[in-house]
Amino acid sequence: MxxxxxxxxxxxxxxxxLGSATAAPAQSVGLPAPRLLTTMPMGGKAGTTVEVAVTGEHLDDAGDLTFSDPRITAKRKPDAGDRYTVTIAPDCPVGLYEARVTTRLGVSSARVFAVGSLAEVTVTTPNRTLATALELPLNSVCNGAVADRAIDYFTFQARKGQRVVIDCAARGIDSKLNATVIVGDAAGRDLLVERRGGAIDFAVPADGKYTIKLHELTYKGGPAFYYRLGVWEQPAGTSVVRQPSTQAVNAFSWPPVGLPVQAATAEVEPNDGGRPQRVTLPCDVAGGFFPAADVDVYEFEAKKGETWWVEVASERFGLPTDPAVLVQRVVKGEKGAPDTLADVLELSDIPSPVRVSSNGYAYDGPPYNAGTADVLGKLVVPADGLYRLQLTDLFGGTRSVPGHTYRLVIRRAAPDFxxxxxxxxxxxxxxxxxxxxxxxxxxxxxxxxxxxxxxxxxxxxxxxxxxxxxxxxxxxxxxxxxxxxxxxxxxxxxxxxxxxxxxxxxxxxxxxxxxxxxxxxxxxxxxxxxxxxxxxxxxxxxxxxxxxxxxxxxxxxxxxxxxxxxxxxxxxxxxxxxxxxxxxxxxxxxxxxxxxxxxxxxxxxxxxxxxxxxxxxxxxxxxxxxxxxxxxxxxxxxxxxxxxxxxHQPEAVARVEAASQKMLLEVKALEAEVKRVADDAQRAPPEKKEQMARTLTATTARMKAATAALTATQQQLTRAKSAAQPRDIxxxxxxxxxxxxxxxxxxx
Known part of the structure; x- marks a missing residue:
């Protein structure tokens, strides 16, 4: 097909x-669809209740705020159309969930809502200078959004020898923010900087106050540039578990059905070319591309004609890695000569099954890419003997990140999709x-x-x-x-x-x-x-x-x-x-x-x-x-x-026109009543003048309120008529x- x-x-x-004769130079694409764009805050702690404000597109007649897990519920606040009281059950697991708003056009697109285990803080007043920095307690998450051409400032107290992790969730929770996070001393002098979306693992050098500066990489900002800034104490010797993140499209193809959560074998360093790690096929190995320029080599025996499938997952974990596999046969040297290696198979990317955009934009293909930089391919063993599989990260020549992990699976054919x-x-x-x-x-x-x-x-x-x-x-x-x-x-x-x-x-x-x-x-x-x-x-x-x-x-x-x-x-x-x-x-x-x-x-x-x-x-x-x-x-x-x-909503015009006409009649009736009361006040005897004056004041106030309401409905009618004008889509x-x-x- x-x-x-x-x-x-x-x-x-x-x-x-077909439409060039009547269409504008830049037509809109796609009929209006309801879209939830922001929630503030973007999450909450399990077992708590939080007030959430929402914004979006085409959220006409917005109703319920719903979530992808029934353990998160929301009630709309009376007289506050964009605000909801969200209750998170104590047994709701930490992770990301989808939030949506019901509208006249159906249910909106989703926005991520995070459930965590740490205390929650929300930025409520500008903190764009060191003097106005928001103090964060350790073991908390702060919800905020950076303004255009601005830096958000925070402080925290720490003791010498503490290990503090500073982790900014942004792109992984649907934000447009490419975060730059800087840890500084009490005076704001830079100590550590992270510009690539990673977490900062900070060894506190002395007791005292420290600063965090947070801004967009190119100093953009606005409501769409939101974040959840986590600051917590990390026990020594433990791995950093970052805040949860959404999955890229290509993650749909991992893991294979039936694969255990934990690999059967772990990589044992050193396992480079001179010291390969011996494995037996089939195998399932968990390892990491660490330190920089790491080359992991696995050695195994195989028989001629055997067919094995080799799969590596790393990028599909959400990591900026590009695994590559080289399989070589070990050829024994004759008469004491050293062994040599003969190339058998090279594997790199899994291409998208369909053509996608050639440059990451939605122009010559869809913006969705089902392909991945991970590896999947078939190894047909050419001869009995010893083989080596060399696994590298093509992007890892200068990067030394312990969290850049992989999973290597070599299996008999297990056809699936x-x-x-x-x-x-x-x-x-x-x-x-x-x-x-x-x-x-x-x-x-x-x-x-x-x-x-x-x-x-x-x-x-x-x-x-x-x-x-x-x-x-x-x-x-x-x-x-x-x-x-x-x-x-x-x-x-x-x-x-x-x-x-x-x-x-x-x-x-x-x-x-x-x-x-x-x-x-x-x-x-x-x-x-x-x-x-x-x-x-x-x-x-x-x-x-x-x-x-x-x-x-x-x-x-x-x-x-x-x-x-x-x-x-x-x-x-x-x-x-x-x-x-x-x-x-x-x-x-x-x-x-x-x-x-x-x-x-x-x-x-x-x-x-x-x-x-x-x-x-x-x-x-x-x-x-x-x-x-x-x-x-x-x-x-x-x-x-x-x-x-x-x-758009042409039926709204008639509805608003009716409301406007009704309000116009009410204003006219009140105008007549004001005139009548004023005349009565003039003719009233002295003992009733004060009472009539009060009646006139109250009636006049009612007329002014009705006039203001009439003006509002007339403005609403103008907007409804404008929206109902036909436009090319x-x-x-x-x-x-x-x-x-x-x-x-x-x-x-």
Whole structure:
């Protein structure tokens, strides 16, 4: 199956051609989606309650704040729409969880919420000078955000001989902050500096006060540049366990199913070329790239014709490492000559199963990279004898970091697969370069496409069926099979036009057959941490999600719903099949046609076509002979791109107009009442003048309050009318999937 994202990039180019007469030079991409951007604080201690303020995009009619673990709950504060009281159960494990807000458009994108075991502090007043530094107790975590072109200052007390760890969680909790952390003396003079996101392991030289200075590497700042600064005492001789971090997309492929949490063998230094460490195959070894330029060598016996699979994990642990493996055969020297080494196999990166962006941006490919700098490859033993495996970190020549660990596994073939998926993206060719977080928040009648990528392990090449269960009422999901030997497919999630408002955490899996046994594997979902409307100036930060949330608006409808007239169509192999389509529009579009492309194994080579957008129905013809489609059952859909004349909450205009008209009548009534009371006050006898004056004052105050409310509703009406004005938004259009059954041709 060709790269599915490629179809969308082609369709995007067609969208520009079709919409160029009416579209603005820089069109928006993607219909509005609810996105939670910040929580402050970003976490709390288990067993406590904390007040959390949230911000985001398109959080209209914001409701509940929900989390990926039921042990974290929230209640909205009365009369404080952006604030929630969050309760963390005492038995909630330390770690990262997903926070989301329910809105009129469905459930928002996620933001990380951390649960810790240390005392929590939040920056509440500016601490941008040494004189205003915030004092932190040891064994605490501070929540804050750096301002633009500013430094945050902290102090802490420590004793001589203490070992203090200073760890700033930022990029690993979805922040845009590339933190620079400096530990200084009481006068602020620098002692230790960390600019690469690592923790500072500080041996306290004397009793007294010490400073911490924290800023963004290039002195950027703002609400998106938040952090959790941990300061704790670390016992001597123990390893530093840093604050938890989100997982990169490529972590989906680790660990292999059934691998023990702890390796059976540990690396024993020294184990360099002159002193290799002896192992017996199969083996599972835990080691580290330490010190700088470390080369670890393992020696083993093997027989000719044996096949072993070699896998190394290190980058997938979230480390900035690049493992490389060289396997060599030890050739015995003749007549007393020294042994020599003959190269047998070199292994380096595991490439992405699908093409990704060539430069880290969302332009010529998706920003998600399922590949990794880790190692996975096959070793076929060429001869009986002794072999050596040399393992190095290609980035480790000058770095000496004890925490740069690895796991080396050499095993017999254990065919299997791992899956990851993300919402299909669309990039325009007119200068827009977008990388948008796209929650599975469905409008009524919408179908959302997820691109699914498989990493095939140890020669597994069977088909993979995709399934999604535990969906909200009115929502269905259909997987387009990943064919044998291929690495990508698609999951299509559809909400009926009348689907009620709902939200569930879905189960997303792939099913295949390994050695005659049916197996089921989870499919992880990925997102970009921040919506980036223009990635010319910012590199996206994709990561894995902890769950698979699916929601339905129950209010908003898809601009266009395309369905096959019948959910199942039948045809005979070698003939032509006509697919009648039904269109239902709720929005206007730029142009009168939308470019579309068939997706689904067996039909992806069908010619592209143009859907007549203004019509209520159309037909697509498949030439089964030209496509060479064999008998069988196929799941098929169409996707493409169109420019929607999107109007945001047009129904709000009528609602606000009614409220404004009601307030106008109230103001007019109060104006008349004020005039009447004023006249009565003038004619009142002296003994009633004071009472009438008080009545006039109260009535006038009521009129002023009503006038202020009228002004507010009129301003709200202006904003609602502005928001409801149609604007061009390029979006992905997906047909609800249907089934084609191809019967065998009759024998002549």
């Amino acid at each position: 060709p790269n599915l994202a490629h179809h969308l990039r082609r369709a995007a180019a067609w969208v520009i051609l 791992a899956l990851v998926a993300w919402p299909l993206h669309m990039e325009l060719r007119n200068g827009d370069r977008n990388a948008l977080s796209k929650p599975l928040s469905l409008r009524g009648g919408a179908t959302m496409a997820l691109e699914v990528v498989a990493l095939r392990r140890d020669g597994f090449d069977a088909p993979i069926e995709l399934a999604m269960d535990n969906l909200p009422p009115g929502v269905t999901a259909h997987g387009l099979t990943i064919p044998a030997g291929k690495s990508h497919g698609m999951m299509l999630v559809t909400a009926r036009a009348d689907a009620p408002r709902g939200f569930t955490n879905a189960t997303f899996v792939g099913r295949g057959t390994v050695a005659g046994q049916a197996v089921t594997r989870p499919c992880r979902l990925a997102t970009v941490a921040w919506p980036i409307p223009d990635s010319w100036g910012e590199i996206p930060s994709p990561r894995l999600l902890a769950d698979v949330p699916v929601s339905v608006s129950g209010i908003d409808l898809a601009p266009l719903t395309i369905t096959a007239k019948a959910p199942v169509l039948e045809a005979t192999a070698g003939t032509k099949l006509t697919v009648p389509l039904v269109h239902r529009r709720t929005s206007e579009f730029s142009g009168d046609k939308i470019p579309m492309k068939a997706v689904g194994a067996g039909f992806e080579k069908a010619p592209a076509f143009e859907l007549p957008i203004q019509a209520d129905k159309s037909e697509v013809v498949f030439d089964l002979k030209a496509l060479n489609v064999p008998p069988g059952e196929y799941r098929v859909s169409f996707l493409g791109g169109g420019v929607v004349k999107y109007r 390029a979006d992905i259009i997906v047909c609800e999937p249907f089934t084609i059954r191809v019967r065998p041709a009759e024998k002549k």
